[in-house]
Amino acid sequence: MSRLVTAAASAAVAFHSGLAAAQHNLPPPVTPIAREIYDLHLLMLGICAVIFVGVFSVMFYSIYAHRKSVGHKAVQFHENTTVEIVWTIVPFFILIGMAWPATKTVLALKDSSNPDITIKATGYQWKWGYDYLKGEGEGLSLLSNLATPADQVYGRQPKGEHYLLEVDQNLVVPVGKRIRILLTAGDVIHAWWVPAFGVKQDAIPGFVRDAWFKAEKEGIYRGQCAELCGKDHGFMPIVVEVVSPEKYAAWVAGQKKKLASATEDAAKQWTLAELMARGEKAYRDTCIACHQASGAGIPNAFPSLVGSKVVLGSKDEQIKLVLHGRKGTFTKTSEMPPQATLSDTDIAAAITYTRNTWGNKAKDGVVQPADVKAAR
Amino acid sequence: MSAVTDRHGHHDDHAHYQGGIMRWITTTNHKDIGTLYLWFSGTMFLVGGILAMGIRAELFMPGLQVWNPEFFNQLTTMHGLIMVFGAIMPAFVGFANWQVPMMIGAPDMAFGRLNNWSFWLLPFAASLLIISFFVPGGATGAGWTLYAPLTVQMGPGMDLAIFALHIMGASSILGSINIITTILNMRAPGMTLMKMPLFPWTWLITAYLLIAVMPVLAGAVTMTLTDRHFGTSFFNAAGGGDPVMFQHIFWFFGHPEVYIMILPGFGIISAIIPAFARKPLFGYSSMVYATASIAILSFMVWAHHMFTVGMPAAGILFFMYATILIAVPTGVKVFNWLATMWQGSMTFETPMLWACGFIFVFTMGGFTGLILAIQPVDIQLQDTYYVVAHFHYVLVAGSLFAIFGGVYFWLPKWTGRMYDETLGKWHFWLSMIFFNITFFPMHFLGLAGMPRRIADYSLQFADYNMVASIGAFGFGLSQLIFFWVVLKCTVLAQGAKAPGNPWEGADTLEWTHLPSPPPYHSFETPPTVR
Numbered sequence: 001m002s003r004l005v006t007a008a009a010s011a012a013v014a015f016h017s018g019l020a021a022a023q024h025n026l027p028p029p030v031t032p033i034a035r036e037i038y039d040l041h042l043l044m045l046g047i048c049a050v051i052f053v054g055v056f057s058v059m060f061y062s063i064y065a066h067r068k069s070v071g072h073k074a075v076q077f078h079e080n081t082t083v084e085i086v087w088t089i090v091p092f093f094i095l096i097g098m099a100w101p102a103t104k105t106v107l108a109l110k111d112s113s114n115p116d117i118t119i120k121a122t123g124y125q126w127k128w129g130y131d132y133l134k135g136e137g138e139g140l141s142l143l144s145n146l147a148t149p150a151d152q153v154y155g156r157q158p159k160g161e162h163y164l165l166e167v168d169q170n171l172v173v174p175v176g177k178r179i180r181i182l183l184t185a186g187d188v189i190h191a192w193w194v195p196a197f198g199v200k201q202d203a204i205p206g207f208v209r210d211a212w213f214k215a216e217k218e219g220i221y222r223g224q225c226a227e228l229c230g231k232d233h234g235f236m237p238i239v240v241e242v243v244s245p246e247k248y249a250a251w252v253a254g255q256k257k258k259l260a261s262a263t264e265d266a267a268k269q270w271t272l273a274e275l276m277a278r279g280e281k282a283y284r285d286t287c288i289a290c291h292q293a294s295g296a297g298i299p300n301a302f303p304s305l306v307g308s309k310v311v312l313g314s315k316d317e318q319i320k321l322v323l324h325g326r327k328g329t330f331t332k333t334s335e336m337p338p339q340a341t342l343s344d345t346d347i348a349a350a351i352t353y354t355r356n357t358w359g360n361k362a363k364d365g366v367v368q369p370a371d372v373k374a375a376r
Numbered sequence: 377m378s379a380v381t382d383r384h385g386h387h388d389d390h391a392h393y394q395g396g397i398m399r400w401i402t403t404t405n406h407k408d409i410g411t412l413y414l415w416f417s418g419t420m421f422l423v424g425g426i427l428a429m430g431i432r433a434e435l436f437m438p439g440l441q442v443w444n445p446e447f448f449n450q451l452t453t454m455h456g457l458i459m460v461f462g463a464i465m466p467a468f469v470g471f472a473n474w475q476v477p478m479m480i481g482a483p484d485m486a487f488g489r490l491n492n493w494s495f496w497l498l499p500f501a502a503s504l505l506i507i508s509f510f511v512p513g514g515a516t517g518a519g520w521t522l523y524a525p526l527t528v529q530m531g532p533g534m535d536l537a538i539f540a541l542h543i544m545g546a547s548s549i550l551g552s553i554n555i556i557t558t559i560l561n562m563r564a565p566g567m568t569l570m571k572m573p574l575f576p577w578t579w580l581i582t583a584y585l586l587i588a589v590m591p592v593l594a595g596a597v598t599m600t601l602t603d604r605h606f607g608t609s610f611f612n613a614a615g616g617g618d619p620v621m622f623q624h625i626f627w628f629f630g631h632p633e634v635y636i637m638i639l640p641g642f643g644i645i646s647a648i649i650p651a652f653a654r655k656p657l658f659g660y661s662s663m664v665y666a667t668a669s670i671a672i673l674s675f676m677v678w679a680h681h682m683f684t685v686g687m688p689a690a691g692i693l694f695f696m697y698a699t700i701l702i703a704v705p706t707g708v709k710v711f712n713w714l715a716t717m718w719q720g721s722m723t724f725e726t727p728m729l730w731a732c733g734f735i736f737v738f739t740m741g742g743f744t745g746l747i748l749a750i751q752p753v754d755i756q757l758q759d760t761y762y763v764v765a766h767f768h769y770v771l772v773a774g775s776l777f778a779i780f781g782g783v784y785f786w787l788p789k790w791t792g793r794m795y796d797e798t799l800g801k802w803h804f805w806l807s808m809i810f811f812n813i814t815f816f817p818m819h820f821l822g823l824a825g826m827p828r829r830i831a832d833y834s835l836q837f838a839d840y841n842m843v844a845s846i847g848a849f850g851f852g853l854s855q856l857i858f859f860w861v862v863l864k865c866t867v868l869a870q871g872a873k874a875p876g877n878p879w880e881g882a883d884t885l886e887w888t889h890l891p892s893p894p895p896y897h898s899f900e901t902p903p904t905v906r
Contacts, residue, residue, distance in 0.1 A: 023820070023823070023824035023836060024820045024823065024824070025823055025824075026756055026823050027824070027825060033752075036752065037752045037753055037755065037756055040750060040752055040753055041747065041750075041753045041756070044746065044747045044750055044753060045747065048743040048746065048747065051743075052739070052740070052743060055710065055711075055714065055739065056736065056739075058714055058718070059714050059717065059732070059735065059736070062714065062717045062718050062719075062720070062722075063717070063722065063724075063732065066653075066717065066718065066719055066720050066721065066722055067721070067722050067723070067724075068654070068721040068722060068723045069723070072719075072720075072721050072722075073721055074653065074654040074655040074719065074720045074721040074881075075655070075719040075720075076655060076656065077655075077658070077719070078655075078656040078657065078658055078659070078660065079658065079659055079660070079661075079662075080715075083715070084659055084662050084708070087707065087708065087711045088662075088704060088707075088708055091703060091704050091707045092704055095700045095701065095703060095704070098700060098746075098750065099696065099697060099700060102696065102750045102751065102752060102753075103693060103696075105752040106689055106692050106693060106696070106751050106752055107689055109752060109755070110688070110689040110692070152439070153439055153440050153832060154439065154440060155439045155441065159438060159439065159835060161835070162834070163438065163834050163835050164438075164832060164833065164834045165834045183686075187525075187529075188523075188525050188526040188529065189523060189525070189526070189619055191684060191759065193759075193827070195756060195825045198752075198755060198756060199755070200684045200755045200756065200758060200759075201684060201686060202684050202685045202686060204613075204619055204620060204685070204686075205525060205613055205619060206612070206613020206614060206618075206619070207613060207618070207619075207620070209685070209686035210686070211686075223825070224825070224827050224830075225827070226684070226758065226759040226760070226827045227523075227684075227759060228449070228518070228519045228523070228526065228759075228829045229526065230446075230449070230517070230526060230529065231444075231445045231446040231449065231517070232445060233445075233449075233827075233829060233830060234445065234827070234829075234830030234831050234832050234833065235445075235832070298444070300512060300513070301446060301513065335529060
């Protein structure tokens, strides 16, 4: 309760200084499509504002002048064909004036042909996965998790500048290139939305949809999942880093190197300490959303891992469960989503971590990446 | 048949009903059933309102303070379901029960027992919804739109919601059959369809919409049910289904549904404005044609709710054009109301305040609807707080304000007592101000990029969320005035006795031919309309 009061007080102070900075229009556009949308919105707003003022001037004048209290006598007319035809036809032409520019933008934004780079974005509960399919950077893959610590969410730490709009791995693209995004999802429907690009496209499990953008300015652009996808819908942001072609080439080279060392990682035998360190991070990135930092889960929603039969049981069973997930049942409603998109190393490390922490002491405590690979 | 008629001949107009609770359980009287619907709606309005307060409490500032995100999702979902199916729709059916027979000069609704059954289905459906909060996993958190495949992940609360929707759908269909039959067959001699007041007209059209789309919703949720439990794959791509098909089916129901929730409101406003302008409704026949056009167009625009699923350009353009076309008949309605006010002799008792407030604020919702209809703009605004602002402008400032206006307008007729004018005006002005404080800033939040249905948000959205929450608490508290006003007229029996027609300009049958309150059985001998 006292936490609530202090937070309310600090929010009130922030509010006092913050209102002037609040944004009242679409964010500054950085792609040609986003700019067209920005202008289209202003045009629509302008037309609506003019009609609004016209219509309500009439209403408020009438309310002012045609009152019984000022002695106005009612004039008993009840139809006028000419007027009625006019106010049916005129709006029709105004609508055509709105539809014309909108049609041009629709056709432009649906034309995703001739991309320089094609990237597949996959929505998962609750993170985004990116695979570079074609063009410079082909073969790269990355997972993009929320980077804001839970302590900030629960008010145990002050909130950072990019609270809830920061991820551990940004999607990196070069400036001035046509980027085509293919969208799909692994579980439920998500939506990939970056306001500055004018792109919002649903990611639908089992189907592939596309969208495209050509960012004209370097910078970091932030967006969020825009389709309700379960409990952490508000916690799966999108961060796109638009860089110069040189920087992009360097980034690709760096990622390739990491990829090579990851292959080595998966081949080697790890010590318990190494796995625990890596596992703590992997757990924080993925498992913590449901099973919580304490491993205790949330009663009636997400099972506890502390003393859990699965965690203390055979390691093969736990590997299988993590890889393939488990459906909810009628009374145990939460389901374990399959985690096969994670690397063998991360799965092995996370499992090892759960088997050797919070007082858990499983019999075969150490799980090697090779064990996971064998179980796939 | 003649024997029946003879027996009825001795009844006169004094009431014959059982005492106590049995009166309400067994009643087949349109006035009793109307009252039941309205009290039910008021109760659900309170429940849905409390859920809304829960939502705004969590969103008062960034961070998670009050609820966890999964319960937050349950709040938004159940707020939507309860307000749509529990508060707004039953309120309009309550109005139909009270007003349709009296306005067309009929003695009662066509099917008395069916009418009783239509109502008594509702408390069971509502109980299922409320019980669902207490089952394992809680109520459904998939949003009131219940998109697959998220619904497959929900617990038994989802099944309860599905059954509740089935039952409420059955109730709506039965009610609609009753209303259509009553209006088409039981009008007083001389009352041709084109002489009928606009409120029964809007309900006639609404009833046809309900019969057309409630089975569609029932189909969609039944497929969800079998996908969940019986291994079907209607909405599961892995089994050959398509999650987007759910959205098509849902919105084929959902878009007519939004007109179901506003057309009777148009009818109420069309009764109030002429009464207080002391002048006949302008453009009566164009009002009827506009209502019918809106209803027909409502079947051709559903996919504008799905502009971001990835439709082909031709599909986008069709749904965009069809959607903006709705602005034409809607504009005609607004212009007709203004022309009715023009050169009138207006007074501003509480019902008229609500009607003027309705036109002003509902039109703003119409403008944002037009902006959202432009698909490229919708790309930026879909599933943001801009949409939340838009549909609350048309559903709260539209449907709910019309309901309030109608209650104040007809309360003297229904109860025989004048409502408290001062408190009524306080209720209007506080609601109007707090409504705008709550929902106007949401336009800015949406433009700035805040998605809807999130339990926590980034810092640039903090200011306006706090404003909106303060407005929402104010709006919520203001509604207590309304319940006090209604209690004073009904249970407490306070307030001046109302004359048969307390409004100078009201000229429909319930005002001109019946005392206030009307006898339990009215128009046993039909009036003759010139």
